[in-house]
Amino acid sequence: MSTKLLLKHDHISNLNLIEVYKQQGGYSSAEKAIKTLSAEAIVEEVKKSGLRGRGGAGFPTGMKWSFLAKPAGVPRYLVCNADESEPGTFKDRYLMERNPHLLIEGMICSSFALGANTSYIYIRGEYFYIVPILEKAIEEARASGLLGKNILGTDYNLEIYVQVGAGAYICGEETALLESLEGKRGNPRMKPPFPAVAGLWGCPTVVNNVETIASVVSIIENGGDEYAKLGVGKSTGTKLISASGHINKPGVYEVELGKVSVEEFVTSDEYCGGVWKGRKLKAVVAGGSSVPILPTALIYYTSDGKPRMISYESLGEGGFFTGTMLGSGGFIVMDETVNIAENLYTFNRFYHHESCGQCSPCREGTGWMEKITHSIINGHGKRSDIDLLLDLQSKIDGKTICPLGEAAAWPVASAIRHFRADFEKLIG
Amino acid sequence: MEVKFNETALKTANQIISRYPEGKQKSALIPLLHLAQAEFDGWLSVGVMDYVASLLVIQPIEVYEVASFYSMFNLKPVGKCLIEVCHTSSCWLRGAEDLIKHLEDKLKIKAGETTADGKFTLKRVECLGSCGTAPLMQVGAQYYENLNIDKVDAIIETLDKSGKRPTYFDKVDLESHK
Numbered sequence: 291m292s293t294k295l296l297l298k299h300d301h302i303s304n305l306n307l308i309e310v311y312k313q314q315g316g317y318s319s320a321e322k323a324i325k326t327l328s329a330e331a332i333v334e335e336v337k338k339s340g341l342r343g344r345g346g347a348g349f350p351t352g353m354k355w356s357f358l359a360k361p362a363g364v365p366r367y368l369v370c371n372a373d374e375s376e377p378g379t380f381k382d383r384y385l386m387e388r389n390p391h392l393l394i395e396g397m398i399c400s401s402f403a404l405g406a407n408t409s410y411i412y413i414r415g416e417y418f419y420i421v422p423i424l425e426k427a428i429e430e431a432r433a434s435g436l437l438g439k440n441i442l443g444t445d446y447n448l449e450i451y452v453q454v455g456a457g458a459y460i461c462g463e464e465t466a467l468l469e470s471l472e473g474k475r476g477n478p479r480m481k482p483p484f485p486a487v488a489g490l491w492g493c494p495t496v497v498n499n500v501e502t503i504a505s506v507v508s509i510i511e512n513g514g515d516e517y518a519k520l521g522v523g524k525s526t527g528t529k530l531i532s533a534s535g536h537i538n539k540p541g542v543y544e545v546e547l548g549k550v551s552v553e554e555f556v557t558s559d560e561y562c563g564g565v566w567k568g569r570k571l572k573a574v575v576a577g578g579s580s581v582p583i584l585p586t587a588l589i590y591y592t593s594d595g596k597p598r599m600i601s602y603e604s605l606g607e608g609g610f611f612t613g614t615m616l617g618s619g620g621f622i623v624m625d626e627t628v629n630i631a632e633n634l635y636t637f638n639r640f641y642h643h644e645s646c647g648q649c650s651p652c653r654e655g656t657g658w659m660e661k662i663t664h665s666i667i668n669g670h671g672k673r674s675d676i677d678l679l680l681d682l683q684s685k686i687d688g689k690t691i692c693p694l695g696e697a698a699a700w701p702v703a704s705a706i707r708h709f710r711a712d713f714e715k716l717i718g
Numbered sequence: 719m720e721v722k723f724n725e726t727a728l729k730t731a732n733q734i735i736s737r738y739p740e741g742k743q744k745s746a747l748i749p750l751l752h753l754a755q756a757e758f759d760g761w762l763s764v765g766v767m768d769y770v771a772s773l774l775v776i777q778p779i780e781v782y783e784v785a786s787f788y789s790m791f792n793l794k795p796v797g798k799c800l801i802e803v804c805h806t807s808s809c810w811l812r813g814a815e816d817l818i819k820h821l822e823d824k825l826k827i828k829a830g831e832t833t834a835d836g837k838f839t840l841k842r843v844e845c846l847g848s849c850g851t852a853p854l855m856q857v858g859a860q861y862y863e864n865l866n867i868d869k870v871d872a873i874i875e876t877l878d879k880s881g882k883r884p885t886y887f888d889k890v891d892l893e894s895h896k
């Protein structure tokens with residue numbers, strides 16, 4: 291059993307009620323933070339913890355917080371990214387639905403550390419039913435003196451609001467999210483300036499993922515050093531993995547980073563419970579649709595024969611040629627019956643649909659990749675189409691305003707690199 | 719017909735607007751469009767969008783460009799029940815296409831169309847963040863997960879009998895997610 295922090299109390303019923311949450315020690319971190327720690331001390335603890343952003347990019351959270359500009363007289367904002375739209379990812383939903391107070395407590399601790407008096411949770415529109423769950427948790431926290439004016443008798447004030455989106459993957463990208471929160475189309479902004487300097491309504495803003503913010507609670511509870519003892523190397527702490535596809539036990543699992551091998555994760559009854567229907571594993575997309583797909587041999591072992599572990603470094607080993615990324619932890623499993631070109635089509639269609647259209651390489655390129663893959667899987671492809679796809683993806687990669695371009699390109703490059711035969715089979 | 723929120727909706731709208739700092743009321747646009755869509759038959763006519771613009775004191779074009787960007791806003795009338803089925807990878811791997819085909823046959827329409835009696839619209843959508851309980855569909859706020867043909871038939875029958883238009887504001891049965 292690996293250590294659990296975020297899902298430690300997952301088996302307890304009615305955890306969404308503040309009394310039950312408090313019985314498990316809930317809100318002691320918020321109290322400790324506000325009553326006994328300074329904002330700077332919390333940022334220090336988060337730095338020491340080695341926590342890295344759980345939204346996909348893995349940027350060190352403490353460092354991000356220390357970049358926040360603090361001009362006098364200008365409000366600062368914390369915005370929680372609950373847009374969760376990366377195919378294969380459903381951990382934030384799981385956490386918010388079952389343990390909303392953990393997020394609210396994390397928001398209180400983080401807002402205090404950043405000096406924010408108003409914070410927003412931006413949640414994807416499809417998760418509408420979670421809005422009342424979060425709002426109830428907010429009201430309960432307010433009734434306990436944990437939100438509003440003079441929190442716990444101090445001079446700290448905080449309001450948290452829940453903001454819904456309306457169906458747009460791109461609004462998970464932090465600057466598109468801020469545009470959307472300002473009531474606009476979700477077009478990513480050019481950086482710099484970064485949100486830490488000019489974010490929501492031009493004010494200094496930190497955007498963090500739900501899981502990142504929830505992780506802050508145990509960092510305050512036990513200290514950054516304790517948190518950093520979990521995990522391996524620069525992959526500290528625990529990570530939620532959303533497991534889906536051809537497995538016996540799809541679901542959300544918490545793993546201590548670097549301690550569970552991919553093979554154990556797929557085969558063990560504690561996690562995925564093996565490939566379904568007694569079939570063999572063909573491929574895994576380990577970190578959400580945007581990361582390179584790998585065949586069984588390379589997802590279980592690195593190219594120099596080491597068992598691949600679930601961590602930022604181990605999954606990344608081998609770079610783009612033989613490795614992949616931890617990403618958002620969206621772990622999609624495919625059995626031996628899957629033609630990888632057919633699966634790729636669903637990704638190509640997705641990125642084309644979700645491109646905001648600002649950059650021509652992304653807008654046009656995703657459309658062409660969808661069309662060409664569609665013709666291949668319907669038996670109208672030519673051999674030269676495979677190289678055309680490779681050429682198209684290379685013309686998007688690195689040439690766009692936001693990383694959606696790369697996210698659309700990498701699945702194509704990796705599917706062809708590792709599964710060219712699947713494309714050729716359909717072309718004949 | 720004059721477009722106007724009823725008293726309750728107007729109160730909700732004003733509450734939403736009050737969440738933002740002075741002069742930043744445009745931030746209420748997406749929440750208000752959701753409210754308007756739920757109040758006015760599940761879609762956003764030009765009249766409805768103009769009304770929302772007037773509430774926020776912004777130009778109508780600022781509303782049109784936002785409404786047309788986000789996939790949950792319907793700019794044309796839809797059936798009483800909008801059935802949204804995910805067709806992205808994890809759902810595709812677990813039979814989303816069979817589910818869509820079954821719904822098309824049962825409702826005698828293609829995805830993207832509305833039944834002749836105006837009761838159902840079938841829509842393909844991208845990943846709903848429920849990949850572990852694939853295949854699935856969303857109707858209003860409710861996710862219907864781990865679907866098979868029998869379950870779908872029963873759900874359609876219940877929706878057919880209910881006179882109500884599902885909306886994203888509906889209370890959902892959380893037990894069904896367990």
Ligand SMILES: Cc1cc2nc3c(=O)[nH]c(=O)nc-3n(C[C@H](O)[C@H](O)[C@H](O)COP(=O)(O)O)c2cc1C
Pocket residue numbers: 342343344345346347348349351371372373374375376459460461462463464465497498499500502503692693694697
């Ligand atoms: C196209 C795209 C989609 C993204 N979607 C999400 C998302 O749904 N949730 C999320 O937390 N981060 C998402 N991100 C990453 C955010 O831009 C940002 O890095 C993150 O919210 C920062 O929080 P973290 O450091 O806590 O991970 C996305 C990025 C891109 C480029």
Ligand code: SF4
Pocket residue numbers: 460477478644645646647648649650652653690691692693694695
């Ligand atoms: S890369 Fe694509 S999604 Fe990102 S800004 Fe450009 S067009 Fe929009």
Ligand code: FES
Pocket residue numbers: 377378379804805806807808809810844845846847848849852
């Ligand atoms: S792929 Fe269908 S819900 Fe994620």
